[in-house]
Amino acid sequence: YQRRVHGRLEPDSMARVLGVLLVLCVLARAAVLPVRGTRRPDGLLTVAEAFNDNGIDDGAIYHPGWFNEAPAGAPTTAQGYFLREEAARLGAVCLDGTPSAYYHRAGTGSGALKWYIHQQGGGWCESLDSCYGRAQTDLGSSKAYPSTASLAGGYFDVNASINPMMYNWNMVFMRYCDGNSFSGNNATTTPYRNLTLHFRGKIILDAQINSLLHERGLASATDVVVSGCSAGGLATFLHCDHWAASIKAAAAGAKVVCMPDSGFFLDFEGPPKYHSGMTWAFYQQNSSSGVNAACIAGNPQEPSRCMFAQHTAPFVQTPMFPLQSAYDSWQVANDLGNKDVAVVNQWGKNLTALVETLLLQHAQHGIFLDSCYHHCGMWDSIRIDGALSSTALMDWYTKGSSGLPNKGFYNQNKPYV
Secondary structure, eight states: OOOGGGGGOOSSHHHHHHHHHHHHHHHHHHTTSOOOSEEOTTSOEEEETOBOTTOOBOSEEEOSSTTSOOOTTOTTEEEEEEOHHHHHHHOOBOTTSOBOEEEEEOOOGGGTTEEEEEEOOOOOOOSHHHHHHHTTSTTTOOTTOOSEEEOOSGGGOOOTTTSTTTTTSEEEEEOOOSSSTTOOOOOSEEEETTEEEEOOHHHHHHHHHHHIIIIISGGGOSEEEEEEETHHHHHHHHHHHHHHHHHHHHOTTOEEEEEEESOOOOOOOSTTOHHHHHHHHHHHTTGGGSSOHHHHHHOTTOGGGGGSHHHHGGGOOSOBOOEEETTOHHHIIIIIOOOOHHHHHHHHHHHHHHIIIIITTSTTOOEEEEOSSOOSOOTTTOOBTTBOHHHHHHHHHHHOGGGSTTTTEEEOOOOOO
């Protein structure tokens, strides 16, 4: 991750001073943070705890080929669709008021009627300052989105040996520009500094679902896996049942499941103040109608609990198969806020216990719960019960949790060291 100031440095004394200070800051952060800029086997370049010039903590920013124009005719190329009419008519807009967008690559052969739908991640904005800063980046504005994108690697891979179940499916990549996991439903706007902020994630979500159903062919789907990573993984927990209901209203016979990646965020108030930040986002964005409706009904005194996967999971009825680390590197740094080995091990034990009591109490769910220190990615890099994530997903999808020896609970169960 680079600050934009790098491209403007001039060879004068002030620039040299700023450059030295920036290097010292980077070195200081590198001393306490996980290794950054590591190319994952699935093609993701993960940048942990990235900060831009506006002070946004976006957790993990992903830089595969998605943010660049894709080569024409390449098998990974997906066409971009900008929902300008929905922006004008419904208010389905990014933080800065620009139209939302998604990318679609058509399925082929046996995958022509099957769909993998991915909700992009990238943290949250938890104050007006951070929402203002985010609105000037690709996480809050569609101004710089390319017309096409290359969807490759991991869940998007076109190689059957890497992605055996979904290699030839329709692929959808939903760009994330609302700042709160596609949940905001605030009809008002918020003038702040020189911008007008919009909090419309739920409106964006519904507009994109409708477009996919009636303009891209999702209404004819036979199989659908809804997913997302990080903030997109949380979005998968929050909206899984909504996705299933919307798809089945048009395609009654479709099989719909959800696969959140690194989205099981715990409700915890440590030094990073994750609970406070997410609670602020819930109320600022008016997310009560943009999260799981059954969770809201079950928490009338404290509806903001439903902004957390931990509290949402017991209410999700659609089958889910999360990919999750017990020692998620982003959560350890930005939720727990403590890297002491004993404390992190206890965090992992607590997370595992919550998975068992809140998620796996429903027999339709499974999970691929690894013990590696990472956040997102790692597709087919970890083996549990003899299976990689791609084959575990395929076995769970075809046989169900009840048909597997481990009942769908792939648990690596190793200590953090």
